[in-house]
Amino acid sequence: MRKPDMMGKDKINNNIKSKLRKGLWSPEEDEKLLRYMITKGQGCWSDIARNAGLQRCGKSCRLRWINYLRPDLKRGAFSPQEEEVIIHLHSILGNRWSQIAARLPGRTDNEIKNFWNSTLKKRLKMNNNNSTLSPNNSDSSGPKDVNVMGGIMSMNEHDLMTMCMDSSSSTSSSSCMQSMHATNMVLTNPFPLLPNNRYDMMTGATGFLDNMAAACLTQVGMVDHDHGVVHGTLEPNKTRLGSDFSLPPLESRSIEDNSSTPIDHVKSHNNNNHFKNSCFNNTDHYHHIQSSNNVVVEDLFGFGNHGQGENFRMGEWDLEGLMQDISYFPSLDFQV
């Protein structure tokens, strides 16, 4: 952690810079930012920093909001299920923390990144040392366990394409499904991710947040009072919180060779648009998830863990399609 005050170096520097605070956020600053976000909504971060009366750069405000103040953040230790998901997703996505975080409602990329670097990485390393099994094989949690990479590697291109086409033609991406999932939780419980239904503000603004919690969802566009509906995605012109509450689709990726490490990704805005457009048009998928808690993912994929480690080569394929199925992780339970 950084010291709440200036880091010393450029104290004598220009006025503007020297006015900007760095380091830890005080409860007062948190309250200012939170109050501003609730009343005004998200916008240009540098404006937010200025208008909220914070001596912070916009970047710092953004980070504070995303990593700490956001009302939908889950706190506390990672559950074994979450760990499992992180490990699996990391085996596919690599260090693309934001995308991994998008699959774990209430968790931030920073949180996951820290967790990975401090805990999971070492654990997997130790596992590797203790046995010749790959991390993907090391989990002996029974039928729930899913060997994602092993499964993918065994798939031929046709299977993948079919799967991906299915995923797109069924109109509902995993991001949409998770949005629906999250939306449903919000519908029954405005702050399902907060421990004990209480936003635990370590810096001391808890009471304030208790009072503001209900207003927050309304202000950021989560609640439609007219219809009693809670929306999972927000209007982009009002606020960009949509990206926080809904789960953006994973980017299309191309995979070559047999490496399980991440490959440089190709941004696919077309896909994103597609998923955005289709996101809330179909709820069947969501209902399917709810009713498929006991489904073994291998069954969903239509294959088992065959030929793990064998060489494979795939052309362009839609990771989103793949991830959609991964989002079926039967052991996933985001309820707190």
Add this chain to the structure above:
DNA sequence: AACACCGCCAACCGCTCCGGT
């Protein structure tokens, strides 16, 4: 009690991407 070591994690930094002009 004092010190050293280590892990966690909040926050910063630098970079890339993207949209606007």
Add this chain to the structure above:
DNA sequence: AACCGGAGCGGTTGGCGGTGT
């Protein structure tokens, strides 16, 4: 096409607190 500013991402830093000696 080039430039600029803002947003977002991943890597890294460094302070705090816990634990061991």
